[in-house]
Amino acid sequence: MAKINSAKELQAYKDEVVKKVEAAGKKEVAVCCGTGCQAYGAKDVVAAFQEEIKKQGLDDKVEIKPTGCHGFCERGTLVLMHPEKQLYQRVKPDAVAEIVEKTLKNGEIIEAHLYDNPATGEKHKLESEIPFYANQKRLILSNNGEIDPTSIDDYIAHGGYLGLAKSIEMGPEKTIAEVKEAKLRGRGGGGFPAGVKWELAAKQEADQKYIICNADEGDPGAFMDRSILEGNPQAVIEGMTIAALATGADTAYVYVRYEYPLAIERLTIALEQAREKGFIGENILGSGKNFEIKINKGGGAFVCGEETALIRSIEGKTGIPKPKPPFPAESGVFGKPTNINNVETYANVPGILREGAKWFTSMGTENSAGTKIFSLVGKVNNTGLVEVEMGMTLRDIIFKIGGGVPNGRKFKAVQTGGPSGGCLPESKLDLKVDFDSLTQEGSMMGSGGMIVMDDQTCMVDVCKYFLGFLKFESCGNCTTCREGLRRLHELVSLVADGKGDENTIPLIEELCETVEKGSLCALGTTGVNPVRSTLKYFRDEYEAHIKDKKCPAGVCTELITYEITDACTGCLVCKKRCPENCISGDKKQKHVIDTDKCIKCGICKDACKFDAVRIF
Amino acid sequence: MDTAKVEAIIKKHNGDATALLAIMQDVQAEENYLPREAVEHIAKKLEIPISRIYSMATFFESFHLEPRGKHICTVCMGTACHVRGAQRLVEQLERDLKVKSGGTSEDGLFTLEEVNCVGACALGPLVIVDGKYHGNTTSAKISKVVTEIQKVEGGK
Numbered sequence: 001m002a003k004i005n006s007a008k009e010l011q012a013y014k015d016e017v018v019k020k021v022e023a024a025g026k027k028e029v030a031v032c033c034g035t036g037c038q039a040y041g042a043k044d045v046v047a048a049f050q051e052e053i054k055k056q057g058l059d060d061k062v063e064i065k066p067t068g069c070h071g072f073c074e075r076g077t078l079v080l081m082h083p084e085k086q087l088y089q090r091v092k093p094d095a096v097a098e099i100v101e102k103t104l105k106n107g108e109i110i111e112a113h114l115y116d117n118p119a120t121g122e123k124h125k126l127e128s129e130i131p132f133y134a135n136q137k138r139l140i141l142s143n144n145g146e147i148d149p150t151s152i153d154d155y156i157a158h159g160g161y162l163g164l165a166k167s168i169e170m171g172p173e174k175t176i177a178e179v180k181e182a183k184l185r186g187r188g189g190g191g192f193p194a195g196v197k198w199e200l201a202a203k204q205e206a207d208q209k210y211i212i213c214n215a216d217e218g219d220p221g222a223f224m225d226r227s228i229l230e231g232n233p234q235a236v237i238e239g240m241t242i243a244a245l246a247t248g249a250d251t252a253y254v255y256v257r258y259e260y261p262l263a264i265e266r267l268t269i270a271l272e273q274a275r276e277k278g279f280i281g282e283n284i285l286g287s288g289k290n291f292e293i294k295i296n297k298g299g300g301a302f303v304c305g306e307e308t309a310l311i312r313s314i315e316g317k318t319g320i321p322k323p324k325p326p327f328p329a330e331s332g333v334f335g336k337p338t339n340i341n342n343v344e345t346y347a348n349v350p351g352i353l354r355e356g357a358k359w360f361t362s363m364g365t366e367n368s369a370g371t372k373i374f375s376l377v378g379k380v381n382n383t384g385l386v387e388v389e390m391g392m393t394l395r396d397i398i399f400k401i402g403g404g405v406p407n408g409r410k411f412k413a414v415q416t417g418g419p420s421g422g423c424l425p426e427s428k429l430d431l432k433v434d435f436d437s438l439t440q441e442g443s444m445m446g447s448g449g450m451i452v453m454d455d456q457t458c459m460v461d462v463c464k465y466f467l468g469f470l471k472f473e474s475c476g477n478c479t480t481c482r483e484g485l486r487r488l489h490e491l492v493s494l495v496a497d498g499k500g501d502e503n504t505i506p507l508i509e510e511l512c513e514t515v516e517k518g519s520l521c522a523l524g525t526t527g528v529n530p531v532r533s534t535l536k537y538f539r540d541e542y543e544a545h546i547k548d549k550k551c552p553a554g555v556c557t558e559l560i561t562y563e564i565t566d567a568c569t570g571c572l573v574c575k576k577r578c579p580e581n582c583i584s585g586d587k588k589q590k591h592v593i594d595t596d597k598c599i600k601c602g603i604c605k606d607a608c609k610f611d612a613v614r615i616f
Numbered sequence: 617m618d619t620a621k622v623e624a625i626i627k628k629h630n631g632d633a634t635a636l637l638a639i640m641q642d643v644q645a646e647e648n649y650l651p652r653e654a655v656e657h658i659a660k661k662l663e664i665p666i667s668r669i670y671s672m673a674t675f676f677e678s679f680h681l682e683p684r685g686k687h688i689c690t691v692c693m694g695t696a697c698h699v700r701g702a703q704r705l706v707e708q709l710e711r712d713l714k715v716k717s718g719g720t721s722e723d724g725l726f727t728l729e730e731v732n733c734v735g736a737c738a739l740g741p742l743v744i745v746d747g748k749y750h751g752n753t754t755s756a757k758i759s760k761v762v763t764e765i766q767k768v769e770g771g772k
């Protein structure tokens with residue numbers, strides 16, 4: 001396929017693609033093939049659709065598009081029918097024949113597949129009517145439901161690479177000025193202004209400069225970057241290319257987690273296609289500039305998400321962070337100036353160039369422009385990926401978009417910012433979400449994980465969980481981080497086991513300070529946030545563990561007992577399932593658990609249909 | 617492991633020591649773990665100490681220095697899965713497979729592993745058995761999955 005050599009040729013090519021699509025006049029059916037939907041069996045749904053449209057003779061009228069993640073993971077597999085954007089949810093392969101026959105052929109709506117709003121009982125036909133989508137601002141994610149990530153033509157038809165063309169026309173200085181004016185801040189956690197970083201890299205005199213895309217996404221409970229790479233890899237490539245031309249780099253690395261094979265596959269295909277069209281490679285869009293992008297697979301170490309550790313890892317070494325300065329922009333990969341940004345940061349760049357900085361700053365807040373993608377997970381009804389304007393309140397995200405806490409339980413806390421972030425209580429729900437306000441309250445925006453917790457989540461246990469994660473992931477370089485996190489984990493475990501005393505909390509607090517002050521990178525310095533925030537907002541829970549030897553949420557196994565109440569009908573089910581054979585009682589007799597032998601595995605509680613097994 | 621295979625992998629990366637991570641990953645993709653002979657061979661070819669390769673292999677979680685089981689059970693330990701009870705699934709599988717998390721059962725049939733997060737949080741808690749996702753699972757359900765495999769294997 002021929003290379004595109006100028007902005008004019010690009011525009012002409014775009015018009016041609018759009019015309020072709022229009023002429024074909026096909027109805028597009030986008031089947032979400034994100035990781036969540038694939039786990040539900042999305043691939044079988046796609047195959048069923050393809051077979052069925054052939055069978056029913058709709059080949060030339062309908063196009064089945066396997067796309068990236070649409071975000072509403074809770075209701076997968078999602079099937080979005082263009083151009084009306086009708087949404088069918090929880091579609092299984094055996095429902096496909098009927099959908100093709102009734103909806104695609106005859107335009108009939110099948111009620112059973114529509115989203116039913118649990119709050120109102122209403123059924124919604126269109127994606128835009130569903131509260132989960134209606135309250136979002138999907139700048140980046142919307143393309144995920146539109147384009148086939150393996151087709152560059154699709155991306156171009158949606159305005160792809162016009163941003164790059166514009167940037168070439170503007171030249172490096174104006175491009176950087178535009179990104180600065182847009183107040184684009186890094187989406188990888190730190191929130192550093194991207195334009196300022198670019199400028200620093202651009203200023204360096206060097207024979208060689210690099211670009212890095214940080215796709216290590218190590219925060220547990222976060223999958224934003226993965227979904228962008230899987231659903232719209234060209235946007236990231238375009239953003240990186242703009243950054244390269246602006247800073248004077250000619251080589252780039254995308255550092256992707258090895259646990260993301262699909263993202264790597266999609267990116268590889270996308271790079272191939274971008275090269276064919278001349279958006280990367282030699283003489284990009286006829287500009288005379290060259291740029292090559294390589295993929296590096298991460299080795300599975302959380303600390304390698306930290307930029308200096310990541311750079312060492314690219315150099316073929318173990319990922320141990322280095323002191324800054326010098327910053328990567330001054331001395332990065334192999335000692336050369338290197339601009340490193342996060343996936344989502346790059347994905348925002350093409351829009352800024354295409355539509356202008358003013359357009360971008362018209363969204364969000366004064367100091368946090370644009371949108372942010374969050375993975376809204378945990379004890380929430382509508383689990384999924386959400387993109388909102390900065391400045392939306394936590395309450396609106398969790399309750400309006402997320403539909404609140406399931407099973408009628410009570411909201412307790414929301415954890416943001418991953419292992420560097422903190423847990424915020426109900427009283428902070430009206431906080432506007434942006435970079436600065438979350439930090440002020442002892443949490444962090446981080447890369448965008450948002451984990452909702454209910455009254456059955458124990459905050460001491462959550463704290464222990466994060467410390468367990470961090471002590472394992474500490475690279476071991478700084479003693480305070482290596483030993484401090486380990487001791488913190490021990491102390492919090494003592495509390496969880498009911499073995500804490502009046503000295504434990506003061507000791508924990510003291511140690512937090514040491515770890516914070518003595519560690520080089522943010523793994524240690526902000527790793528104490530989960531401890532501090534739970535102590536600040538949920539101290540009563542710690543005290544219940546220490547003084548009353550009770551776990552109010554019923555989680556910490558050392559402090560709970562399982563008992564069978566009078567609701568027991570004597571059905572024998574729990575008795576049969578108990579792995580320790582410690583439940584006694586005859587048929588139709590109330591059963592009894594031998595608490596000395598009980599290992600608190602909870603299987604009896606799961607098995608009981610009468611809710612007769614209770615935790616005390 | 618066949619040294620010719622290791623040789624080919626090193627060649628693919630132009631014998632470049634900065635590609636060490638990728639070379640190790642490619643070797644592991646072939647063998648499912650890093651055999652001692654392969655490590656020695658890489659060290660010799662790239663002219664680096666063996667200790668550097670072991671330092672990488674123990675630093676990065678994706679590497680295994682022992683052969684793994686025929687069936688791989690991976691429990692997702694992401695935060696979303698954790699608050700939905702993932703720890704109990706690990707304990708159940710430890711009982712069923714008679715192996716501690718991270719280990720391989722004596723008969724070589726199962727390796728039980730944990731992963732930080734696979735990003736399928738809507739389906740948590742989640743266990744991946746031989747590449748198949750078992751979402752919204754419970755101790756009882758996942759126990760059934762592995763005991764089925766045990767039965768099939770035992771019947772052979």
Ligand SMILES: Cc1cc2nc3c(=O)[nH]c(=O)nc-3n(C[C@H](O)[C@H](O)[C@H](O)COP(=O)(O)O)c2cc1C
Binds near residue numbers: 217308341342447
């Ligand atoms: C322990 C640790 C882990 C990190 N993990 C990631 C990550 O997974 N992805 C990411 O983009 N940034 C991560 N960061 C932040 C990076 O160091 C860096 O700030 C970021 O890649 C810069 O890009 P941005 O300005 O576009 O956000 C991490 C930082 C630390 C201290």
